[in-house]
Amino acid sequence: MAVTVSLVVLFGLVLFFLxxxxxxxxxxxxxxxxxxxxxxxxxxxxxxxxxANAVLDAIPNL
Structure with missing residues (x-):
């Protein structure tokens, strides 16, 4: 749930600035x-x- 809320905020901000x-x-x-x-x-x-969860889980493994 926290990841989804964070992504909504992130996408919202990026969309606003675009x-x-x-x-x-x-x-x-x-x-x-x-x-x-x-x-x-x-x-x-x-x-x-x-x-999105798979990408977020993969980031620390890079």
Missing amino acids: LRAGNLGYGSAFTAAGFGFFLASTGAAAPINQL
């Missing part, structure tokens, strides 16, 4: 989609949460 700067490319579209999935917790959120 929109404010006027950089509306593929990166901002991906950020907006990720933010929406984490925020809404739809049926597609479970695989995205698993992917």
Whole structure:
């Protein structure tokens, strides 16, 4: 739960700054989609949460 809340805040901040700067490319579209999935917790959120947890678990092993 804490990881999801942190990712929502992170995606929200990144999206805010991308929109404010006027950089509306593929990166901002991906950020907006990720933010929406984490925020809404739809049926597609479970695989995205698993992917995010796998990436976060892999980071210390690098």
